[in-house]
Amino acid sequence: MAQQLAIGVDLGGTTVKTGLIDRDGKIIAQAKLPTLAEENPKAVIGQIVKTIQEVIPHAGGKPIAGIGIGAPGLIQNPGGIVKSPPNMKNWDIVPLANEISNVFQMRVEVDNDANVAAVAEAKFGAGKDYPNFLFIIWGTGVGGGIIMNGQIYRGLTGGAGEVGHISINYDGLLCNCGTNGCVEAYVGQRYLSKRTIEKLKSNPSSKILELVGGDVEKISPMYISKAAEAGDVLANEILVEAGTLLGVMIGGVMNTLDYRVTVIGGGVSAVGDFVYKAIHQSVQKNVQKPLRDGIKIVRAQLGNDAGIFGAAGMVL
Amino acid sequence: MAQQLAIGVDLGGTTVKTGLIDRDGKIIAQAKLPTLAEENPKAVIGQIVKTIQEVIPHAGGKPIAGIGIGAPGLIQNPGGIVKSPPNMKNWDIVPLANEISNVFQMRVEVDNDANVAAVAEAKFGAGKDYPNFLFIIWGTGVGGGIIMNGQIYRGLTGGAGEVGHISINYDGLLCNCGTNGCVEAYVGQRYLSKRTIEKLKSNPSSKILELVGGDVEKISPMYISKAAEAGDVLANEILVEAGTLLGVMIGGVMNTLDYRVTVIGGGVSAVGDFVYKAIHQSVQKNVQKPLRDGIKIVRAQLGNDAGIFGAAGMVL
Structure with a gap:
């Protein structure tokens, strides 16, 4: 065998x-x-x-x-x-x-x-050492999967782990799916880029604009991350906020499953470590006290x- | 056997x-x-x-x-x-x-x-016919348990299903646990009663006051439910809102686990059917589309x- x-x-x-x-x-x-x-x-x-x-x-x-x-x-x-x-x-x-x-x-x-x-x-x-973790695909949308005892947990109809449509604000942004406050409507790539373009109107000197050569259509979380790492305050704020909001949802899932580990893949997962730090802090704040030790937010490894x-x- | x-x-x-x-x-x-x-x-x-x-x-x-x-x-x-x-x-x-x-x-x-x-x-x-469901204790606080394939799912350290501290608003009410927007801080019995006392100040003619003989210390979800069923508008609003907010959290858990059924016990679970209807509607709104059929919100049966x-x- x-x-x-x-x-x-x-x-x-x-x-x-x-x-x-x-x-x-x-x-x-x-x-x-x-x-x-x-x-x-x-x-x-x-x-x-x-x-x-x-x-x-x-x-x-x-x-x-x-x-x-x-x-x-x-x-x-x-x-x-x-x-x-x-x-x-x-x-x-x-x-x-x-x-x-x-x-x-x-x-x-x-x-x-x-x-x-x-x-x-x-x-x-990245999950090789963890028999139980939440996997998140952070890209255009937010999707995911749940690993339980080393196996995928599918739920009743294969829909388990679709965490992008968990609401983090009952009164929040209306998502395409009809729910208010889905985490995807806050941190999905499209939303993030759109919101950044909006903010750049009052921050024309941001390094983000410089990195995309003035072409706002090119704006993506990767450029925002690079701008933040080059010291751009606006870029840093945008991604720390996104990480914090993603962490609210992750915290809810950790509470539900009594899990500690989240592995993040997808296009946006290549953002800088400072975003992972923001996610980590937010998860720690959003879980019940006995779960606050041992929280791990890990970058996916396979391309x-x-x-x-x-x-x-x-x-x- | x-x-x-x-x-x-x-x-x-x-x-x-x-x-x-x-x-x-x-x-x-x-x-x-x-x-x-x-x-x-x-x-x-x-x-x-x-x-x-x-x-x-x-x-x-x-x-x-x-x-x-x-x-x-x-x-x-x-x-x-x-x-x-x-x-x-x-x-x-x-x-x-x-x-x-x-x-x-x-x-x-x-x-x-x-x-x-x-x-x-x-x-x-109430869960006899359902091998997979979320159980909620709705009382002073909000607690719970997850039944998976007919067995209790405990998670890594026995904390699974503690859904009362899932945030339904990242910017919401500060809970005792230090998290913003825990569902418990919105719908736990103590919060509900306190909030009702507050609202009664500008609604002195509410049936709730009548039912407790003017003694606001006696106010509980059961009295609010009775007042609502006797046609009191304020009482109805308070419990429909509570059910709706509880449903936001339940929707998130249904999304995570790909579940359909929730059984509700605890002191507050004795409220009228109109509250269960509000929970049901809210859960349906807060799950991804493929999960919207077959949602069941059931009252616990054992005392x-x-x-x-x-x-x-x-x-x-």
């Missing part, structure tokens, strides 16, 4: 990336094909199957534990059914796990991007290959 | 109540003694042991699955260690599960009041014996 391998499939809107990996997270073989998302589910499944067929011979006789697939859209589990993934044509409801296990006679697990990324960090990344690693990790 | 019995111990500050119950929740024998909380742990343990010895002979040869104990204070699990329970003298840290299992050579589980009440509802009460039932339920 120690030599067992697993196949991880990262199903993206443009490319299917598939890897054969071992328990230590070493990629033994990789295959890549266009997704053919503009055709239909049958075409997409065909591409997935081809990439898997390409990596299997590299196993060299070692047992393969199964196939994990990270997919966009809403995934119904148990069952591994993929519902209406964005950017995939003619795709309504597809029992993807069944389709693939019928071909390969192996255990197949399918989950959404956020859960797969959480598993990747749990098995091979582009997180999809393959996490997908494989689901069956390891 | 179908005939298996269990012993449940409800350790209160004044009385130890112990019951021998069967799988259907029928009490076969009961014993009661003063806790002797004003003496020391040895005295208290002695009383617990005596009540257990009193009920055991009534088993009539049927196997006893174990002993469950509901205790006040912070309980460390695994281990069943009871730390500094309020109102118990000279009690610092006591490995209560060990102390009792040494005497009876049985499996012993110890948990806090809120978790035990949650188990009681799960096994014998005074919940402690015994839940304690026994932990080992059944």
